Amino acid sequence: MGVYVSIRGWLECDATQLAAVRKVISSHEDDHYSDGWGSPRRHVNWAHYIFYGADIRESAVDWFADQIKEIARIPASDDDGDLVQGLFLVSNEIAGTSEWQVRDGRIFTSPAGARHRFLDR
Template sequence: MQPVLEIGPCEGFTLWPVAESTPYGFLPLHGALAPEDVGTAMVFIADYNNCEPDEDGDPPLVDALGGFLHGLLTMEDLSTSGGLRITDTATGTTFLPGCCNGLDERRDWLEVLDGDGRASFGHGPSPLAERRGAIVRLTVDAERDDSPVIELPVTELRRLLARAERDLVDFLHLAAGWATVHLREYATPVTTALCRALDLPAQGIRASAPEAHAEGTDFGAHMRAQSVDWFLDRLRSVARIPASDDDNDLVTGLLLVSHEVDGMSEWRVRDGTVRIRAAGQDHRYLDE
C-alpha cells in the first residue's frame, strides 16, 4: 500500500525544478523522493488548490511564485487528488483511487475496519472496499461484474494503513526541508498548508524562510540507502549558498544520521561544505 498523488505533465513550469512526468499517473509519496519529484508533487498539490483572488478577500500575491501558491496559502479547505494504492504482488492486481478521491479522505478506510465495513474511493473506476468478517475485499471497479478483486486479512490492512501514514509523514518532513530551499519566504506558510491538505498534524513540522540575519529549519525523514547520495549532494549545494549580508555568514547546521549497520554519524554544515564524522558520545543515546 502506498499513498499516491495524481499528477500530469509539467511542461513549461519554471518556478522550481520538477521531474518529467507522464500525461497522467500516480506519484508515490514517501521520505526518499528525489528533490525533483518533491517539486512535481508540490506543483500538483498547489495547482489542485488553485483559485482566483477574491475581490473581497485576501489581496493577490504580486510575484509569480506567490501567485501560483495563492490558493494553497489562502483557501480555507484544502485537499489533494489521489489516495491509497494497493498492489497484490501475487496476481499483479492493483487497487487505485478513482476520480474525485483525495488523500485527505483516507480516513474513510477506518470505516471499513471499525465502522460500517464499507467505503468507496471515487469513480471512473469505482473502487470499493468491504469488510467480510476477518477479511477485507477490495473491488477494483464496482461498476464491472467481472472486476478484479484483492482480499486480505483485516489485521494486514490495519498494518498497511499504519505504514502508509508513516510514508506520508516522512514526505511531509522531506517537503518542509525542500520548501526552505525553493520557496523562500513562502516556506513556512506552504508547509502549514501542506499539513492541512494532507490532513496531517503540524506538530514538529517547521520550516522557516530567510530573514535578515538568520535562517533555520528542522528536518527529519526515514530515507532509503540509495537516496543518501542525492540528499548529501543537495546538502552540499545548500552549504555553498553565498552569504547574503555584510557579516559574510554562510549556512551552518548539524544533522544526526543513523544507519542500521554503520550506526550514527554527524553531518556538520559549515564553511561552505559538509563534514562527516562519527557522532559524539553526547548524541549516541539517540541511536540506542
C-alpha cells in the first residue's frame, strides 16, 4: 500500500506574488494531489493566503517540495521587500512530523518537536 505523508500548511504573500504562486501550482498540476491547494472564497484585508492539505504518497513529497522551493524563490513585488513566507507540517507515518518554514527565499526543514507529536497518532 505504501507510506503516506500528511501535509498541511499555508503560504502568505501579496496580490502580485499570489498570481505567481498560482502559476507555479498550475505548472505542477497532476489532477490528483493538486486538489489539496485552496484559498479563501474572498480576499480579506492586505495579505493573501493559500493553503495546502492532503495525504499524499511518500513518493510525491518531492513533487510538492519542488513547488514550494519554486514558490519560495518568487521575488518581492514592491519596495518593502517581503518574500513569500509560510509554514507546513509534514507528517510521515514512519519518520514522524517535520516543520517546513518557507522564508528568505528557501525552505528550512526541522523536526517538529514534541508540541506537534499529537499529529503522529
